[in-house]
Amino acid sequence: MRLARRLAIVFWAAAAALTSASCMREERGFRVSPPPSGRVQTVRLTDFQPGPAQPPEVTQNAYEENAYAVSEGKRLYEQMNCVGCHFHGGGGIGPALMDAHWIYGSDPSQIFSTIVQGRPNGMPSFRNKLNDDEVWKIAAYVRSLSGQVAKDVAPSRSDDMSGPPPESATEKKPPVKSGGIPKSAEMPK
Amino acid sequence: MRMSWRVLLCFCVGFAFAACSNANKDGGPAAAPQPKSPQATRLPTGAQSAGEQEDGQWLMPAKNYASTRFSGLNEINAENAKALKVAWTFSTGVNRGHEAAPLVVGDTMYVVTPYPNILYALDLKNPGSVKWKYEPDPAAAAQGVACCDLVNRGAAFADGKIFYNTLDAHTVAVDAATGKEVWKTQVGDINKGETVTMAPIVVKGKVLVGNSGGEFGVRGWIQALGAADGKVVWKAYNAGPDSDVLIGPDFKPFYAKDQGKDLGVSTWPPDAWKIGGGTVWGWISYDPDLNLIYYGSGNPGPWNPDARPGDNKWTCSVIARDADTGAAKWAYQVGPHDLYDWDGINESLLVEIPFNGQQRKVLVRPERDGYVYVIDRATGEVLSAEPFAHLTATKGVDLKTGELAHVEEKKPGTGKVVRDICPAAPGAKDWEPSAFSPQTGLVYIPHQNLCMDFEGVEANYIAGTPYVGANVKMYAGPGDGHRGEFTAWDPVAQRAVWKINERFPVWSGAVVTAGDVVFYGTMDGYFKAVNARTGEVVWQFKVGSGIIGQPVVYKGPDGKEYVAILSGVGGWSGAIVAGGLDPRDPTAALGYVGAMGDLPDYSTKGGMLYVFSLP
Numbered sequence: 001m002r003l004a005r006r007l008a009i010v011f012w013a014a015a016a017a018l019t020s021a022s023c024m025r026e027e028r029g030f031r032v033s034p035p036p037s038g039r040v041q042t043v044r045l046t047d048f049q050p051g052p053a054q055p056p057e058v059t060q061n062a063y064e065e066n067a068y069a070v071s072e073g074k075r076l077y078e079q080m081n082c083v084g085c086h087f088h089g090g091g092g093i094g095p096a097l098m099d100a101h102w103i104y105g106s107d108p109s110q111i112f113s114t115i116v117q118g119r120p121n122g123m124p125s126f127r128n129k130l131n132d133d134e135v136w137k138i139a140a141y142v143r144s145l146s147g148q149v150a151k152d153v154a155p156s157r158s159d160d161m162s163g164p165p166p167e168s169a170t171e172k173k174p175p176v177k178s179g180g181i182p183k184s185a186e187m188p189k
Numbered sequence: 190m191r192m193s194w195r196v197l198l199c200f201c202v203g204f205a206f207a208a209c210s211n212a213n214k215d216g217g218p219a220a221a222p223q224p225k226s227p228q229a230t231r232l233p234t235g236a237q238s239a240g241e242q243e244d245g246q247w248l249m250p251a252k253n254y255a256s257t258r259f260s261g262l263n264e265i266n267a268e269n270a271k272a273l274k275v276a277w278t279f280s281t282g283v284n285r286g287h288e289a290a291p292l293v294v295g296d297t298m299y300v301v302t303p304y305p306n307i308l309y310a311l312d313l314k315n316p317g318s319v320k321w322k323y324e325p326d327p328a329a330a331a332q333g334v335a336c337c338d339l340v341n342r343g344a345a346f347a348d349g350k351i352f353y354n355t356l357d358a359h360t361v362a363v364d365a366a367t368g369k370e371v372w373k374t375q376v377g378d379i380n381k382g383e384t385v386t387m388a389p390i391v392v393k394g395k396v397l398v399g400n401s402g403g404e405f406g407v408r409g410w411i412q413a414l415g416a417a418d419g420k421v422v423w424k425a426y427n428a429g430p431d432s433d434v435l436i437g438p439d440f441k442p443f444y445a446k447d448q449g450k451d452l453g454v455s456t457w458p459p460d461a462w463k464i465g466g467g468t469v470w471g472w473i474s475y476d477p478d479l480n481l482i483y484y485g486s487g488n489p490g491p492w493n494p495d496a497r498p499g500d501n502k503w504t505c506s507v508i509a510r511d512a513d514t515g516a517a518k519w520a521y522q523v524g525p526h527d528l529y530d531w532d533g534i535n536e537s538l539l540v541e542i543p544f545n546g547q548q549r550k551v552l553v554r555p556e557r558d559g560y561v562y563v564i565d566r567a568t569g570e571v572l573s574a575e576p577f578a579h580l581t582a583t584k585g586v587d588l589k590t591g592e593l594a595h596v597e598e599k600k601p602g603t604g605k606v607v608r609d610i611c612p613a614a615p616g617a618k619d620w621e622p623s624a625f626s627p628q629t630g631l632v633y634i635p636h637q638n639l640c641m642d643f644e645g646v647e648a649n650y651i652a653g654t655p656y657v658g659a660n661v662k663m664y665a666g667p668g669d670g671h672r673g674e675f676t677a678w679d680p681v682a683q684r685a686v687w688k689i690n691e692r693f694p695v696w697s698g699a700v701v702t703a704g705d706v707v708f709y710g711t712m713d714g715y716f717k718a719v720n721a722r723t724g725e726v727v728w729q730f731k732v733g734s735g736i737i738g739q740p741v742v743y744k745g746p747d748g749k750e751y752v753a754i755l756s757g758v759g760g761w762s763g764a765i766v767a768g769g770l771d772p773r774d775p776t777a778a779l780g781y782v783g784a785m786g787d788l789p790d791y792s793t794k795g796g797m798l799y800v801f802s803l804p
Contacts (some may be wrong), residue, residue: 078646084404084655085333090782092764092775093336093655099771122333123654160660161644162608164774 032138034110035059041114044180045105061108062138064149071155073141074167076134080126082142086164089145089170094112094123098145098164100173101180111139121182147172192197221480225772232630234681236476236550243703244745250290250343250388250698251622253743254475255539258624258700260526260742264750265803266704268356270718271728273801276751283795285767287390288620289343289707290698290739291798294365296746299346300741300798303779304332304339304356305343314746316800319479321368323361331357334382336404336651336779337761338422338614338768342620343388343739345396348416352396354385360414360559372419376400376412380653383407390473392482395422399469403487403532404779406656409467410483411800413515419579423515427467427486427503434503435510440517443569447520456500456525464650465497466490467504471534471620474552477526479567481509481518483552485533485593491648492530492614493658500525503535507554507564519569521591523556528601528778529582530614530659531557536622537566538632542681553680555620555623555634557616558593561678575683577634577676578617579666582610596601601659603645605681613641613663614780615694615761622701622739624707629721631686632678633707635695637762638666639784661780672784675699675709677724687724696738696762708752710736712763713791716754716799731737732756732799735792737763749802757796758788766794 047056063069077083085091089098104114104123115135118125125136144154147170154168164170232574242511243261247550252258277582280288285303285775291298297320298311306327310320328763332339336354344353350362358377363370364596377383382405389396398584403409410422411440425435434453442448449455453462459491468487475482489497505524510517523533542563544551554562560574574586582599586592618636625632641663648658663671673691678684693712701707705721712735718728734756742752763784764778775783 079649081649081651081654084657087662087777087779087782088774089423090771090777091315091768092770092778092782093333095769096771096774096777098774101769104431120329122335124330124333129651160646161642161662161778163662164662164771 021124034061034063034133036055039112041111043109045110048140057105057107057110059107059109061136061140063106064138064143065153067153069137070140070149070153073137073139076130076138080130080138086104090164095180097142098170100146100176102175103180103181103182106143106175108136108139108143111142112136115139122153146170193283199268202487207325232627233540235541235625235627236541244511246295247290247293247741248346249292249390250345250739251472251474251536254392254477256474256536256622257538257540258622258698259626260700260702262742262750264703265704265706265752267706267720267727268721269803272649272803273718273728273730274804275445275730276800276802278800279311279317279798281307281309281494281755281757281798283796284340284758284794285757285796286340287738287755287757287796288340288760289755290741291755292344292346293743296348297365298753299365300345300755301341301344301353302796303341304335304393306341306353308351308353309342309370310365323363323370324366325355325359325361325373327357327359328354328379331379331384332407333383334379334402335386336401336655338759338764340386340760342386345389345391346462347391348394350416351393352389352416354387354389354398354790355388358383358386358400359386359678360389360396362396362416362419366760371568374419381405381407382653385771387470390475391416392475393476395512397473397482401468402467402472402491403466404655404657405653406464406490407466407468409469409486411469412494425510425515425517426453427469427506428457428462428465429510430454431573435515436517436519440519442519443521443752446525446591447522452500452502456502458497461497464490464656465501465504467532471532471719472536472622474537474539475512476539476566480512481566483507483509483537483539483566485523485537485554487532487534488530489527491656491658492604493648494528494601495645496648497526501527505531507533507537508769509566509569514700521564521569521571524558524593525560528595529610531616533557535618538623538625539566540625553625553632555618555636555678557612557618558583559612559617561632561680563680567721577678577685578636579611579638579787580673581640582754601643601645603647606642606644608642609640609683610643611640612637613639613784615639619696619761621696621700621737622698624701626701626705626721627706628703629682630679630686631721632680632719633699634676634678634702635697635699635709636674636676637694638668638672638674639663640666641696641780655767657779660776661707661760661773661785662775663780665784673711677721689719689724689726693735693791694762696737696760700740700742700752702742708742708754710738710740710754710756710759712737712788714756716801728801730801733797734758734795735763735766736786745802751800751802753798753799753800755796758792758794763788763791763792766792
């Protein structure tokens with residue numbers, strides 16, 4: 001009897017913990033502050049430099065710890081037609097985003113600047129089309145495509161027809177050090 | 190008078206071909222050809238414009254205005270083709286999909302590469318050496334609005350100039366002797382999603398050009414530029430008011446469904462025609478007798494049909510226009526309110542065929558929807574439309590009304606996944622051009638065997654970004670997993686005579702010769718010579734990268750017959766290799782990656798020209 005009561009307490013405590021944890025997962029972080037976008041102006045696209053090594057580019061994007069923000073990033077990724085070029089991570093007109101090759105860098109600030117500035121081989125500039133907050137959410141989602149955000153944050157089910165495995169099931173691979181080669185750089189120019 | 194002259198010419202051409210093929214047969218003296226034998230009257234012939242004297246050159250990708258891709262050369266034939274050897278090769282240095290046909294003018298070969306659209310002039314007297322190279326320097330950003338790899342489908346020669354289009358929507362004229370640019374005209378705007386990938390055709394001193402960008406919500410057009418100066422002579426849109434479409438009093442469509450005023454506006458939701466596609470990225474044919482050009486228009490945008498109730502004219506249509514003024518003469522909308530991205534851009538082969546005991550001037554169109562349409566090219570009447578591939582989404586074409594009958598449960602829409610739609614979005618046959626032989630009377634059709642799942646989603650128009658609104662996943666059609674087929678089709682009997690299955694979609698063009706050999710290439714890198722009558726593969730050669738180009742046949746300065754093909758996999762079907770895409774996402778590259786996950790196991794990229802001859 002006593003044991004049963006104790007078990008029940010444990011059960012309810014566990015259930016409460018789980019529930020509150022999932023609440024946290026879905027928490028809409030209205031007060032979450034993404035990195036200041038001024039930071040992006042100093043973003044560099046390579047770790048290579050003359051002289052002694054400097055610390056590599058590491059930016060913390062708070063949205064990467066927030067499932068709601070990542071799912072918002074996914075919604076924006078589709079609505080802004082990112083999906084029309086990169087599809088659900090496999091790429092098409094633009095490069096794949098679910099693999100380990102990052103032409104212009106895998107750091108959140110590098111992805112942010114790629115979206116805002118555009119890139120010369122076909123990536124359009126979305127400056128003045130999205131606000132900074134939206135770009136940080138898209139950047140968080142883009143990193144989820146290759147398993148760079150925690151599994152409990154990444155979307156785990158698409159409402160669409162079954163495409164690639166869910167973002168939360170993507171195998172994480174460390175980004176290749178030297179990045180990718182733009183397709184155009186493989187041509188005689 | 191004119192008629193009898195033409196009949197005479199037909200006979201002469203017939204005699205010449207027959208004599209050629211007889212000369213190559215080892216076994217015994219062949220009987221003199223009897224033009225009045227049942228066989229001869231039964232066989233279709235090429236249009237008059239295809240019967241020009243064979244001069245051993247290759248001046249436009251389709252060989253002639255009738256687009257038959259028939260070479261009158263017969264040194265290489267079905268018997269001796271097994272001895273074909275590489276004569277010489279040339280690396281283009283470009284790694285994207287090579288869809289172009291090389292041109293041969295005199296003792297020079299001209300090769301256009303995919304983006305960055307380099308034009309090479311190669312010396313045939315000193316094979317493979319570069320006479321000159323012309324670089325148009327297209328805008329790099331154009332790569333971001335090219336839906337399906339960075340392809341170019343070739344150049345055209347006329348009046349001492351080479352004409353071709355660049356990915357960033359410019360048309361250039363280059364002096365064929367010196368490589369100097371004669372003129373360069375901007376014809377489209379990449380910021381609106383316009384590119385140009387088609388090969389121009391030159392008709393009566395005018396260069397005909399059309400745009401690409403049906404996946405970007407562009408408004409499709411065709412325009413004529415003066416060959417001498419590059420100035421616009423006329424421009425016709427494929428959607429919008431009649432004045433923009435160049436529809437006037439001469440416009441007489443055959444079917445009631447295509448008749449009416451300003452249908453290019455009234456068959457769309459308000460203003461949707463402005464971003465509704467109907468591009469011209471495929472082939473144009475020309476009939477000098479009727480002075481008409483024929484082309485097909487591309488898919489409407491977006492793919493999700495719920496966004497554009499109505500017939501969406503004049504997308505997915507075959508259109509005949511006056512070659513001088515561009516005025517529309519007739520149009521037939523093959524796919525009203527397209528549901529599956531079945532562009533109507535495929536080639537029109539101009540032939541003359543016996544139909545119900547009467548000789549008819551027709552155009553033969555192996556269409557994306559999986560039917561071979563035989564259409565009277567003077568009136569636009571559909572004489573027959575029989576399937577050449579596996580179909581689940583349509584039930585045939587009503588020849589009385591011209592209507593394509595759809596299967597209700599295969600109609601896609603927003604928030605709905607429809608499975609097992611055959612053919613898939615690239616259709617039973619995409620851009621890859623077929624060939625016609627007046628000797629066998631057969632049309633040689635390279636095509637796909639693909640089906641798809643299709644989900645309509647909301648589409649947002651943002652200029653310069655994709656406007657598709659669909660998730661697509663393709664896979665092999667029925668059979669052993671083969672995704673390509675090469676079919677010899679009898680347009681009179683309306684049936685396949687033979688068929689070869691291929692592992693991957695046959696994305697290369699075909700060519701057929703007076704030696705009764707058909708050439709085509711495969712995406713796993715085999716260039717094949719096939720007996721045009723039996724379908725027996727008599728020779729094949731493994732090239733470096735998969736083939737999606739157009740073979741051409743020419744007579745070299747040494748008098749020998751050569752066959753040339755560009756290898757270099759890519760295009761929509763080969764985007765997985767050319768763009769390094771990830772096979773884990775079957776929706777990648779508009780869903781084509783779903784069907785091509787194993788292509789990287791069979792082919793890497795790399796552009797290379799191969800030229801073959803007998804030893």
